[in-house]
Amino acid sequence: MKASLMPRSIRMAILFACLVATVAFRAAPVAAQSPLQEVLQTVQDQVANPARRTVPEVLDALLATEAPGRLEFLRAWAEREVYVRPGDGLFFYARDAADQSLVLLDIDTGAEIDRVGSRDVNQIRPNAGVRREIAAALVKFELLDPEPAQRRAALETVARSPDPEQIPALRAALAEEDDPGIAARMERLINLLVARFAPDTATRVAAVESLSGDISTEARRVLNQLLQTRTDFAETRPEDTNLATLRTVGGDIGLEDAYARLADAGHFPPRPGHNAIRDALRAHVVAGEVGGVPVHRLDTDAARHEAYRALEEAGSVPPLVTQADMEAAVSQYVFFDAYLEPDPAVTDAARAALDSTRTAISAWQFLGITLDALSLASIFFLAAIGLAITFGVMRVINMAHGEFIMMGAYTGYVVQTLIPSYTVSLVVALPLAFGVAFAAGVSMERLVIRHLYTRPLETLLATFGISIALQQLAKNVFGTQARPLTAPDWLAGAIRFNDIVSISTIRVAIFVLALMFLLLLLYILNRTRLGLEVRAVTQNPGMAGSMGISPDRINMLTFGLGSGIAGVAGVAIGLYAQVTSEMGANYIVQSFMTVVVGGVGSVFGTLAGAGLIGALQKGIEWFNPANTLAAQTYMVLFIILFIQFRPKGIVALKGRAAGD
Amino acid sequence: MTMQLSEDPQAVAPAPRRTFLYENPSVLWFMACLGLFTLIVSVLSEGMGTGLISTSLVKILGMTLCLCLIAIAMDVVWGYCGILSLGHFAFFGIGGYAIGMWLMYARTEIVVRGNLAAGTIPPTEAEVAEAVAAQIFGVVGSSELPLIWTFAGSLPFQLAMVVLVPGLLALVFGWLAFRSRVTGVYLSILTQAMTLALSLYLFQNDTGLRGNNGLSGLQNIPGALDVPQSVLSVWFFWASAAALGAGYLFFAWVVSGKFGSVIRAIRDNKTRVRFLGYNVEGYKLFVFTLTAVISGIAGALYYPQAGIINPAEIAPIASIYLAVWVAIGGRGRLYGAVIGAVTVSLLSSWLTGGGAPNIDFGFYRIVWTDWWLVLLGLGFVLVTLFFPKGIGGLFDYLVRKKE
Secondary structure (H helix, E strand, O other), X not given: OHHHHOOHHHHHHXXXXXXHHHHHHOOOOOOOOOOHHHHHHHOHHHHHOOOOOOHHHHHHHHHHOOOOOHHHHHHHHHOOOEEEOOOOOOEEEEEEOOOOEEEEEEOOOOOEEEEEEOOOOEEOOOOHHHHHHHHHHHHHHHOOOOOHHHHHHHHHHHHHOOOOOHHHHHHHHHHHOOOHHHHHHHHHHHHHHHHHHOOOHHHHXXXXXXXXXXXXXXXXXXXXXXXXXXXXXXXXXXXXXXXXXXXXXXXXXXXXXXXXXXXXXXXXXXXXXXXHHHHXXXXXXXXXXXXXXXXXXXXXXXXXXXXXXXXXXXXXXXXXXXXXXXXXXXXXXXXXXXXXXOOHHHHHHHHHHHHHHHHHHHHHHHHHHHHHHHHHHHHHHHHHHHHHHHHHHHOOOOOOHHXXXXXXXXXXXXXXXXXXXXXXXXXXXXXXXXXXXXXXXXXXXXXXXXXXXXXXXXXHHHHHHHHHHHHHHHHHHHOOOOEOOOOOHHHOOEEEOOOOOEEEHHHHHHHHHHHHHHHHHHHHHHHOHHHHHHHHHHHOHHHHHHXXXXXXXXXXXXXXXXXXXXXXXXXXXXXXXXXXXXXXXXXXXXXXXXXXXXXXXXXXXXXXXXXXXXXXXXXXXXXXXXXXXXHHHHHHHHHHHHHHHOOOOOOOOOHHHHOO | OOOOOXXXXXXXXXXXXXXXXXXXXXXXXHHHHHHHHHHHHHHHEOOOXXXXXXXXXXXXXXXXXXXXXXXXXXXXXHHHOOOOOOOHHHHHHHHHXXXXXXXXXXXXXXXXXXXXXXXXXXXXXXXXXXXXXXXXXXXXOOOOOOHHHOOOOOHHHHHHHHXXXXXXXXXXXXXXXXXXXXXXXXXXXXXHHHHHHHHHHHHOHHHOOOHHHOEEOOOOOOOOOOOXXXXXXXXXXXHHHHHHHHHHHHHHHHXXXXXXXXXXXXXXOHHHHHHOOOOHHHHHHHHHHXXXXXXXXXXXXXXXXXXXXXXXXXXXXXXXXXXXXXXXXXXXXXXXHHHHHHHHHHHHHHHHOOOOOOEEOOOOEEOHHHHHHHHHHHHHHHHHHHOOOOOOHXXXXXXXXXX
C-alpha cells in the first residue's frame, strides 16, 4: 500500500540503481542470471491470472531468486500496475501517454519498449485476497528495510491485520533491529501475536503475562478478544469447554430467553408469543367465533388463551407453552457462558493481565478527568472573574457580561479576516479584544449603571436589556451562522500521554491564559494603588469615599477591567468553540454560578468556584459519560443545595466588609 | 405605589366600612375592559361571529390573556413582595406539560383504538397501552411508557398535577431558598438556575417527556375532536379570559387587605417587618408558591392554544422576558402587568410576524424582524432609567390631573 505513495520516478531510480549495482559487482554472471522477466515467465499463468490459491507459487518462485526489483514488482503487482502482452505473455510496467495510449516499460531495466493502445495489453487485477497475500509477503522484507520509517510502516501494517504467519518474520527482524524504539514495538507485536496465535499453552501464557500492566488499547483489545464468550446450554455441566460463568435462569438469563434458546435449537416447540396467539386467533375466526369464544370478548389475555386452548385441542395450532412448561423444560438444562478460546490457562492469564491494568487505567482516567476539569475550570474562571470583580465592587449583576465575551470573540474574528497570519492576528486580537470590551464596559457604566446604583435589581434588568440589544446587533452585523476563529498551527495539536490521556494544546493555552490573568489580577489588586482603592471600595464605599478615594472613578475602572477580561475570555473561548451571537448567553449562567458559589468580590473565591464547578461537571460526566445534559442538570441542583449551606459562597467577606 | 389602599388621613373614626370594590376602582375598570374585549372578539371571531378576526389571531389573543395572567402573578411576587423571580416561566411550562401529557395521551389513545379496531379481533388493554407508547415515544427511540405517564389518561389527575407540581416545586425550592435567607440578586440567580436545570432536564430524551421534541398536537382536544379549531379557539379564549378575570380579582383581593400591606412592607424593608414580629419567610414562601400555582394554571391554558410545548419554552430567557413585561407595564399595580404583557407580546408578534412595514431610508432598510429585539432592549433600558413606574405610571399622572 505504501509503495503506491512512492513516485514512480523514484521507484525507477531505485530499480536502476539495483541494476547498476548488480552489473558492477557481479559482472560475469549477469548474463547467466535470469532476469525477473524470465523468472516470471516460469509462472506466467499464475501471475497473469492471480488467484489466492496460486499466489504462494509465484511468491516462492520470485523469492527463491535473487532477481533485483522483485519487491518493486510485487508492490506493482498488488497495485495493479503490471500489464501483460497477450501476444507473447511478457509482463511490463506502463506509463500513461497521450491519447489513451500506454508506454510499456521493461520490468528489468525500466527502459521504454513500446507504445501501444490501452486495448493492446491487459492490466492484471489481483483481487483483495491476493493483494493481502502479497502484502503479507512484502512485510517480511519491509521489516528489514534500511529506512526506519519503512520498518515502522511495515509494523503498523502487521498491527492492523494480525496474522500468525508474521511471527517468524518479526522474530527475524527483531534480531537485526538496532533502533530501540522499533525493537520495543516489534517485541510487543510479537507478544500480541503469540498471545493470540501460538500453538502451545506455555508460550501463550508467557506472552499474555508479558502484556499485564500494558495499558495501551492495542494490548487490551487482544486480551479482551481472548476473553470473548458465547452463551450456550447443555444437559449437564460441560467438562470439555472453557467455562466462563454458569447462568442461573431467572437471574442472569430470563426464563423466556432461556426457553427461546432451547426452542431455537429444536429441543422444544417454540412458544407462541402474544402476537403469534393473536395472529393464530385471527386466522381461525369462524362465524364470529374463535374456538367457541365470541370475537368481541377477545379483548383480554384470559379470553384469548381460552380460545387458543380450544384451537389447540382441535389440533389446528401449535400448543400453548405455559410458564410451568417452560420451567420444566429449562430445568433439564444448564446454561452457561463459555470462552471462545478453548485453553483455560490462557483465559486465566488474560483475565489476570486485564485485572492488573485496571488500577493503572483508573488512575490514568482520573488524571484525564482532572485535566478536563482543570481546563473547564480555567474557562469558567476567565468568563466569571470579570463578573466577580464588578459584582464585588459595585454589587451590580451585569447580565450583559456574556455579550462582552461575544464582543471579544467577534473582535478576534474581525482581526483574523484582516491579518492573514493566525499567530500575528491572535497576538493583536487579545489586547484589542480587551480594549474593545473595556470601552464598551466603561460606556455602559457611564450611561446606564451609574444611574441605578441604588436599585440593584433594576440594574440586572437594564443590563439584560442591553444584552438582548447587543445580541441582536451582533446577529444583524455578522449574521446568524457561526464564524470560525482559527487557532494557529502550534496550538492546533494535542498533547498525548498515552492511549487514555490526551489534552488539546488549545486547552493548555487557555489554562495558561487563565493563570496569567489570575496572577495579573492578584498583582493589580494587592500591589498597586488602583488595587488598594478597589479593595477599599469593595469593603466599604462610604468610608473609602471619605478617605479621598473617588468611588465613581473606581467603579468605572473596575467595570472596564471586568469587561476587558471578558473580552479576552471571548477570544479564548472562540478558539475552541465557534463564534456566534449567542455564545455569551451560553456562559452567563455558568459564570453566575461560579461567582455565587465562589463568593463575590474575591479572586480566590472565583477560582475556588470555577474549580468546584469544573470538577463537579466533569465528575458527574464521568459517572454518566453519555449525557452532558444530565451532568449540567445535576450540577445546577447541587449549586442550589450548596447555597443552602454557604449562602455567601466559599470565600465569604467577613465583618463590616460584608455590607448588608 | 400604595395609592388606592392607604386610608384617607382626613377620615376620622368611625369611618364607614368601605367595600373592596370601592377601594379598588381599578378592578371594576379592568373587569369592564376585559368583558368588553371578550365580547368584541367573540362577535368578530371566525368561529362564533362575523369572521373579521381569523382563528389564528383569536388564538394569539387567547394566549396573550394567559401571558397576562402569569404577568400579574409575577407582579405580585416581584412588584408587591419584592422577590425578583427569574423562574416563574418554569411553573408555566410545568402546567403546560401536565395538561399536554393528558392531551397527547388521550388523543393518541383514540387514534390507536381506531386503528386497532380495524383488526379482526378487539385489542387488549395492554396492546392499546403498548401502541400508544410506541406512537408517542417513537421519536425518542423508546416504546415504553415512562412511569410519570402512568395516569396520563386521567384528566382529573393531570389537572391536579397542573396545580400540584408547580406548587410543590415552588414550596420546596422557596423553603430552601428563603430559609437560608437568600435574597436580592442571589435569589434571582438561584431561580434562574432552577429554570435552567429544569429545561436541561427536559431536554434529555430519557426523562420521559420526549426531549427536545416536546409534546405536540395539543390543539386537538380529545372528546371534542369534531369541533372545528375556529370554535375551539373561541372556547379557549373564553376560558383564558375567565381565568384572567378570576386571577385578577383574586390577586387584587389578596394584595388589598392586611396581607397585602405586610408583603409590601417586606418589599420595602424586610428587617423592620421581622422586628415587628411577622414571619417574613413564611409570607414570602406563601406568595412564591401561590403565584407559582397560578402560573401553572396559566400555562395549562396557554399550551393547548399554542399546540406545542418543548423545553426551549422554559429556557431562562423566557422568565426574564416576563420580568421585562412587568417592568415596562409598571410594577406594583396589577393592571400595569397586564398592560406590559399585552403591549410587549402583541408588539412582538406584530413586528416579528412581518405585520409591520419595513422602513426604507435609501442607504439602509430597517427590517423589523431584525431590529425588534434591539428596539425592545434599548426601550427597556430607557424605561428602567427614566420611567421606573412603567406605562402604568401614566395613570397616576391622569389621576393627579383630575384631582
